[in-house]
Amino acid sequence: MSEKKKPMLDVVMDLLVRRGFLVQTAEIYGNGLAGFYDFLPNGIQMRENIKKAWREFFVWSSIDPLIYEIEGAIVNPEEVFIASGHVSSFSDPLVSCSKCNAQLRADHLLEKVVGMKTEGLTTPQIQDAIKKHDVKCTECGGSLAPVEDFNLMLKTDVGPSKNSKRSYLRPETAQSIFCDFKRVFQTMRAQLPFGICQIGNSYRNEISPRQGLIRMRGFTQMEIEFFFDPDEPVHPDFDAVKETRINLITRETQAKEETADDIVEITIGEAMNKGVFPNNIQAYFVGKVFEFYQSIGIPYEALRFRHLLETETPFYSKGNFDLEIKLDMGWKEAVGIAYRTNHDLSTHAKNSGIKLEADVQKANQPLKKVVPHVVEPSFGVERALYSILEHAYRPAIEKGAAKKNDSDREWDWFQIQPHIAPFSAMVYPLMKKPELTKKAIELFKAIKAAGIPVFYDHAGQIGRRYARADEIGTPFCFTIDYQTNEDGTVTIRDRDTTKQIRVPLTDCVPVLQSLVRREKKFFDLGTPIK
């Protein structure tokens, strides 16, 4: 095997395009707009499932404290991003070739050409290193112009020419949460501690968007700002995560190069006792996030939290932890959990002249006004989606090769969790004949009405339909056949084993529900056919 293995990124992205998950935006025009993707039916449904799983895990299950959801506009006026610091300092170092006009990220160029680490370097330091190592343009060998700070926000002007307002496409969803804080607090009659969350699009004008869904210019974030009284930095549900075991990279191990990647296995409770976290709210979210990514299909050993170094942490932050996922290309950040203190609310209050405070009423004490602190877990949706798919990928065996186990197929397939797969089930009539399609459509509608993602397909030979179901990771397929009209049973096919069991048509919805919620296993349903 001297062939160079194709990177998993290319394998998976290629499948996603061919299987109706996504396509480059405006692909028909010269391969489209770099950094943007349109989501097609299978991808859109999987992305929705991730959002729903997240809402269930973090939002709906949280009653006391409550987490309120908002949806702010994508376009915001410059005042918002002046206050947040994005106008002055949300930039990457850009270097341009004086000869061919190529434009490159200066820090990446140094890493590639000189092999040096650039994390935490300032723009002048990067400039000095380029000069010192006499780095040239990698495209044409030309000499490079001085490094500039390239602001990563997409600009747009709102309103007619003479009265237009400089605005930006938001680089994160968080700022509308801070701007709307007072309204949410008042209209929902919130009480500290509480959260405000948001799922929505954000935009970053990356100098070189690459790596498929990993570095996009338009992407989806899920963010929570968890507001609390700094005098009571306590999450009421902390006990629920005390025993949760995580993989952690501490600041201590990172201090030496030879131990920089060493993982400490530790429970949240132990880590809290050792003083790893500034407060138990951040500890709570670290534990919950670690659990969540396992629940959507990332293996325990492919997850780790890294405590960011002081040089990587903004001055106002009292501690940042990044969840990293192990991918073929290396460990990639998937979630950031930052303790941002009251920096954002204070800055917006100062710049807008509007007080952003919460009333705190304690027994036998006068009403107190506080500027709440926040812990902010921030998730990238498309990174999660890609990571799940890479870990769920099962390559085809060679055509005609002997099958050694149930997972061997002549087609590539995805072993995705039942509630995350684009569709939890397919419904097929064996053939497109009225005596079969009528019942099949009824079943399809009953599953849909139960809120389970399901797809109806009557095209082509049944074996081919099962293969197509595998190809997009569908865990269960129901087939209405002629026996259905005789004894009222249908077949349910299991993706992971390709086995089939007959179940009563009238039981299909509850059976599927218990399979998707993993209250039941497939072989609990009965004896496989043949």
Added chain:
Amino acid sequence: MSEKKKPMLDVVMDLLVRRGFLVQTAEIYGNGLAGFYDFLPNGIQMRENIKKAWREFFVWSSIDPLIYEIEGAIVNPEEVFIASGHVSSFSDPLVSCSKCNAQLRADHLLEKVVGMKTEGLTTPQIQDAIKKHDVKCTECGGSLAPVEDFNLMLKTDVGPSKNSKRSYLRPETAQSIFCDFKRVFQTMRAQLPFGICQIGNSYRNEISPRQGLIRMRGFTQMEIEFFFDPDEPVHPDFDAVKETRINLITRETQAKEETADDIVEITIGEAMNKGVFPNNIQAYFVGKVFEFYQSIGIPYEALRFRHLLETETPFYSKGNFDLEIKLDMGWKEAVGIAYRTNHDLSTHAKNSGIKLEADVQKANQPLKKVVPHVVEPSFGVERALYSILEHAYRPAIEKGAAKKNDSDREWDWFQIQPHIAPFSAMVYPLMKKPELTKKAIELFKAIKAAGIPVFYDHAGQIGRRYARADEIGTPFCFTIDYQTNEDGTVTIRDRDTTKQIRVPLTDCVPVLQSLVRREKKFFDLGTPIK
């Protein structure tokens, strides 16, 4: 009563801000960004409910033909909008004051100052009319510069400076459906006729955004492109709408000013026979759209379809019908249903050099390639949301005044359909005590798990909680009280009558389901208390 009545728009928008539905984007900065709104917890949930109702009505219930959902990027490169014609001609006439720099929509200015109708006028015609009537700036009386065409797309440049790509925030979701047509057709193995739909944000840089949610710069569209073989312009489900009765304004009645607003009551079948529609696909969607708006809460008599005049219809279109909703401010367009022929696919194919065709296989005939035609129903989500709320608004009676019927309250409330109201139910423990909250939280979670929007509230006196539920249109409230621990029943309160009935705790989820689906009425549940 000599007081001038406050316009309903102001009444409703004011309530929406005070009751946690929405707020102007970046409101804390000088009242925010005109034309943009952030949606808060109650508004976001109601908007989601409208989207879900739409998907159920138009997408999930359509199996043969299938309708596939996609989600394209909001930012697209200029090639897309050059092909679609938006770069050259998606503009409004803009006039600027030479003295005070005010910028106004020239056609609206003429309508306001001169009282003339401007629909269909060209920019030079508008210019002539302004000159003829010597129209001055309404802000300062200054003289006006010549009328210019102001393009309504928001521009942004993607990529680093020297290599940036002129792009736009899409003014409609439709264009990504056309650009992705080939991929969807191939990867989903679609067969004509079929639809591709999309729900998402669109942006129009309105010269004067006004009227709350009616003319926004950032808004949500729901669009379907229904693709069909022009040789077979037939919707397989047409019979389902044949008897649907609609209010129609024909081209004939619009020809004379005195009959311009005359409504013809007619069934879709009759209208089809009279040749009102170019084909039964457009007729089908006209019927379905009329049904849909009634199902989400707009009264029959407040709905009408207007057949657009030839001067209002683009050259490539074979007929446009607009659904208009009667509001306090007049009749407002809420949906456009356009027969766009193959104009979009042909233009994108020509400009991109990529063939955008569908294979058609008929019995005993060779495979044929066609460029499909489309009928496009296009819905504005926020306009629907606002219209529902205006029609659902029930004003408070004067404080202390005698109540004449069940709907009389001392607070303004909304009589929204159960599946559209932000929350279909509230769950309350009578008091925040563990012996009550435990069961209340279990009920809340069970309702949530059944996919019904529900809110949990334990703050304040119970009567005040009922009032707050009314204020955001919640149809049903469950209260766990001390009797629950004795006999296992809870109270359910009906918003429309304020009556309460006790039902077994274990029945609450199915009871609520049947009430929301309107399979049951409230008084079917038993005898009201007291």
